[in-house]
Amino acid sequence: MLHPQKKYNQTFLSKSEIRERLLPKVGAVQLNRVICAYEMAENVHQFQTRNDGTPYFWHPTRVTKILMDELDISEPDVLVAALLHDTLEDSDILNSEVLDYNFGPYVSYLVETLTKEIRVDDGPLREQIDREYVERLKNASEDCRIIKLADRLDNFRCLEFNLKRNPYKYVKETSEHYMPMAEESTNLHMLYLLKELKKERNKFFG
Numbered sequence: 001m002l003h004p005q006k007k008y009n010q011t012f013l014s015k016s017e018i019r020e021r022l023l024p025k026v027g028a029v030q031l032n033r034v035i036c037a038y039e040m041a042e043n044v045h046q047f048q049t050r051n052d053g054t055p056y057f058w059h060p061t062r063v064t065k066i067l068m069d070e071l072d073i074s075e076p077d078v079l080v081a082a083l084l085h086d087t088l089e090d091s092d093i094l095n096s097e098v099l100d101y102n103f104g105p106y107v108s109y110l111v112e113t114l115t116k117e118i119r120v121d122d123g124p125l126r127e128q129i130d131r132e133y134v135e136r137l138k139n140a141s142e143d144c145r146i147i148k149l150a151d152r153l154d155n156f157r158c159l160e161f162n163l164k165r166n167p168y169k170y171v172k173e174t175s176e177h178y179m180p181m182a183e184e185s186t187n188l189h190m191l192y193l194l195k196e197l198k199k200e201r202n203k204f205f206g
Helices: 015-044 058-070 076-084 096-103 105-114 124-138 142-161 167-183 188-205
Strands: none
Touching: 015 058, 015 076, 015 096, 058 076, 058 142, 058 188, 076 096, 076 105, 076 142, 096 105, 105 124, 105 142, 124 142, 124 167, 142 167, 142 188, 167 188
16 A cells, blocks of 8 residues: 655654665764754753744754765764754753763764844844854854754655744745855865755745
8 A cells, every 4th residue: 555655744764774875884883972962952952843834853863864865974963953952942951062061072063053042022132143143153163054954844845844934934934044155165075965955935926
């Protein structure tokens, strides 16, 4: 019996899929770090849902899936940071010291750099925070920008499922502030993400 294909926003990366993909590449010790990050993120996001009604946790797993499956990235620190990239925003008890203790200073740096203050309403302060965030990413490691663009790509792919209250604003913001980071890069991962973002943008605007 044929099962209908799941809509993109209803997909996620499971622990068994991570094990299957990563174990031959990184070994048991590093795989365990990634699985620990998966479980930490699952715990932080367990009561959250997105505007489309799906569990929030599925989003960071799909970002990680983009890195693994589409970019062939198997570097544990990068995958750990991708899984945890929204945890500092969404937890009142997790902090960069905890991430450093559990996963090392580079993961802590990546997640802290990717963390944006989200508890501020639209207005001049919101705009200033957003500008400072983009500047921070421009001056961060390439790994940060790759994770961020993969994050935006996953959200672009979910726009058709009413993910954002104002999808046009989100697409415009991505086009003006995030896609130029890839346009200025010679990194093949960044260029791939740029191509996919443009493809999704064109689909959305018809």
